[in-house]
Amino acid sequence: MRSAEFVGGVVSLVLVSVFSCGGDDGGVASETGTSSGTETGTSSGAETGTSSGTEAGTSSGTEAGTSSGTETDTSGGAECVDDSACVDLGLVCNETSGACVAAGCEGEDDFTPCEVVTRPDRSFDICVGGACVSPGCGEVSCNVPAPHFPLADTNQRECYDATESSSCPSPGQPFFGQDAHFGWDTTHAASERFSRDVGLFGEPVVTDNVTALVWQGCTVGLSGDDCGAGFVAKASWSEQLAACDALSWGGYDDWRLPDPYEMQSIIDQNTADSPYVDATVFPATATDWHWSSSSSVDTTWAWTVNYGFGTVALDYKENARSARCVRGGALQARHFEPSTIEGDRVVTDTQGGLMWQGCPQGTSGDECGAGIITWSTWEAALAYCEGLSLGGLSDWRLPDINELQSIVDYRYESLSIDPDVFPGPSNSGWTSTTRTSYTGHALIVNFEVGNTSSIAKADLAGSVRCVHDP
DSSP states (O other), rough: OOOOOOOOOOOOOOOOOOOOOOOOHHHHHHOOOSTTBEEEEEOOOOTTTOOOOOOOOOOOOEEOOOSSSOOOOTOOBOOSSSSSGGGGTEEEEEETEEEEEOOOOOOOTTTTOOOOSSSOOOOOOOTTEEEOOOOSSSSSSOOSOOOOOOOOOOOOOOEEESSSSEEOOOOOOOTTGGGSSGGGTTTSOOOEEEEEOEEEEEEOEEETTTOOOOOOOOOSSSTTTTTTEEEEOOBBBHHHHHHHHHOBBBTTTTBBOOOHHHHTTTTTOOOOOSSOSTTTTTTTTTSSSEEEEESSTTEEEEEEEEEETTEEEEEEETOOOOOOOOOEEEEEEEEEEEEEEEEEEEEEETTOOEEESSTTTTTEEETTTTEEEOBBOHHHHHHHHHHHOOOOOOOOOOOOOOHHTTTTTTTTEEESOTTTTSOOOOOOEEEEEEEEESSSSSEEEETTTTTEEEEETTTSSSBOEEEEEE
16 A cells, blocks of 8 residues: 655745746646546647636535635735734734734644745745645645635536436436536526626636635736737746736736636536636636646646646646636635544545545545455446445435545645545545546546546546535
8 A cells, every 4th residue: 555645844935037928848747547548637738548796605505605614814814014013913914915814823724824934925825734834835835735715516517428418317327426416506507606807907807606716817918808918928837926926917916826726616517618617707718738836746847727628737847838817715724534433434524514435435444444445437436426325324426526626635745635534545536527528538536646637437447435415
């Protein structure tokens, strides 16, 4: 069994260069999956093996930003220009953001606003693992550990069988329990998800009414109500990090380069056409790799999302790639708390309330050390979760792509998942989400690396970890 080791240490300072446009200098970040039917996460563009609205909204009928976890406003505490305005509160002044924030992170929840000075100094400083970090520092120790917002649904609204679209099956029938059967999308129209504000300076701003994240309405380099002006500005990772940090757009100046969870949240899994976003609210989106703020263990690489494929993979930081900046979103502490119920290991997401099967199918025990992992086809994975009784609970289901990616932890080496929470073997895990451009494939998360891709539904090439709704 491979073990995962947390890569910690002192946050290093990253000197970023002045933003400039650049061409695509190539480079391939191949993160292949576990079988010949696996789609590779390459930056070459090849996909192998595959035939200003309000900042609060609703998520599954609840107000965005509310959960059983701790919520912290992104602006921190009171406004300030120096520590004198914060001392009576037991806080310090983050002079870049102009807010009173935590003086230290010991005992503080992840995502609590704090103050750490980097060069250049950025305003988005948060507690991660008891240390104050600035995401984008260049080391895995300052990668965000989980989504800090209510999980969004995928917008997959059609059902599929093994090869093509079909009518949605009923409970007990083959292929029941897939993405379109569950979630926010079953009770809300797609038009309710985003609000696009084009009222200021030709710099549109998009508010996600589920996650409360606020997005730059155009890919970096483009502008105008329909993003028809300018040219997509491709640049290295450090240059795009600096570009978002320095951005003044739509009347806001607190933009940042998004993390992989944020970027995944706007992928539209209901379209079979590239790019995989809602083209009405994100027009002219570049169909290539977009940088995230999270680095790899090999710090010359960083995580990207390709909106042309709708997948997550690694890329070499010196390559010239696109970006879309983000701001806002309530900073909600998210913890995955393991427990044993009637002899079964289960893990509770304290922010969203989802309960996870603690050991993948075929394994059991406190450390998931008993048994061997079971490989399933997509149809068998759906049926297994639909019939599962675990921890005294029934009504388990196969998670969608956004849910399964939410338990990836990009701070870990070898296995991109917290081994204290999810021990035992982990590899490519099935999701309930069909690959709409190749409907004989379903999306997977490769926990050996952390990338997302797709494999043929008929392959015995994916493990199963089920989820239970609160």
